[in-house]
Amino acid sequence: MTGNPEPAFSENGPATLYLAGPDMGGFILPQMLPAYRDDARFRVVSLAAEWEDIKRQVTQYRPEVLVIEASVAPGPDQLKDFLNQMVGTVAMVILPPAWAKFQGMFQGVQTTVRGVYLSPVNWAAVANATYSAVATERARTATASPAASLYRTEGLSRPNTTAVVGTRTIAFTSFAGGTGKSTIAEAMAVDLARQHIKTLLCSFNFPAAAVGHMGQNLHFSPNATEWLNRPTVDGFLASLQHPRGLDDLDVLLAPDDPHVLASANGRKAEEASSIRNLIFAAYSFNYGAILLDLPPFADSMWALHGLLAANVALLVCRPTLHDQFAAIHAYRLLSEQLAAQVRIPADAIFAVLNFTSSEDNINVRSFQGDIAKVVGRFPPILEAFPHIPSLPRLQSVGDTPVLAAGCEAFAQATRSLSAKLVPKAVSRNNLFVLM
Ligand SMILES: Nc1ncnc2c1ncn2[C@@H]1O[C@H](COP(=O)(O)OP(=O)(O)OP(=O)(O)O)[C@@H](O)[C@H]1O
């Protein structure tokens, strides 16, 4: 046990925990502690069964997570007040059966509470959720632009502007259609969720691509219509779908009704129920990453508002001359025409190549070099995704390229893109935290 405060959420190592409950010998030691006995994932900084100790030490030690059995507090209101004012620590709250009616109240403490469970709990599930909460929080609160160092090591001399701060909101965009925006955004969403980073995938094609790509348990509704009709916290939650087997992934689909789609398309960004504000509404839910799978850039506000809400842009291109022209337009739009309106720092614009193969006559280097000759510079190309002939067939039966046999090279590119764009997402060289 140490009295030194530790900076919260700055580590790559095990999640730091503070365990608290009403009874050391009857509860904390026999029930809580064994659930967290996993040195690769958790480090128990301290534990206590006295309310005064808990209040003082959590503030002083700044563990990443407080796991607390609620009845150690003098009452629900005192616990709620304490959770509300915690800084740098999130909480998993376990309620005794007698406190069942307070479940909603504790869930409402959205700044710090990441899970509320009613006793008797499944401790393995609580431990997994604790780990997810830390992975998500580390991704969410990291401040440096993770790919900036890569930019510098490539020797590209772009002025180093403001770094991205907070939740990565990544716009997958292109002027050309069919470049693989949906496929790569969906793969990255699955990859991040498998690393327990709470992720929101916004699937904004019409019809929404995720339904046709990600399996039978996604349907065209519910979708963003719920929030567009009712732009509240409840409306947002009612808009979401939850793919089976991926606890840390939420999916928000574009409306399925062309009239609703068009009506949202006609709203200005500043209007309360605009598409941009739909994306901003997600900020109340502590996602580690928000992936915006946008339609190809034409006249649709579903593409433009996505760019207005994003803080990272990823231009998805094929290694073709046409896509080089399209990329020039996309880059100019972001870095010149829209520069005053978007929140994307100059060094948070990136590109990837998709559909690459050994038969290409354009490669990463020449793709970038040719464009740089025309516009002076072009963003770093973070990854080259291989052409996988079986990919459309796999998507049609709901199989993800992150896991399917024959897609290993695509899965690797996805993993390394996640690690470059979302801090704390593990790279393929650093897989120890995966279960
Ligand atoms: N690396 C790849 N190898 C093989 N097929 C791919 C690859 N990437 C995408 N595809 C296929 O190309 C088609 C278009 O992909 P996708 O829908 O992801 O593109 P998009 O850029 O989102 O399209 P849109 O502009 O219409 O939104 C899909 O059938 C998908 O299966």
Ligand SMILES: [Mg+2]
């Ligand atoms: Mg698409």
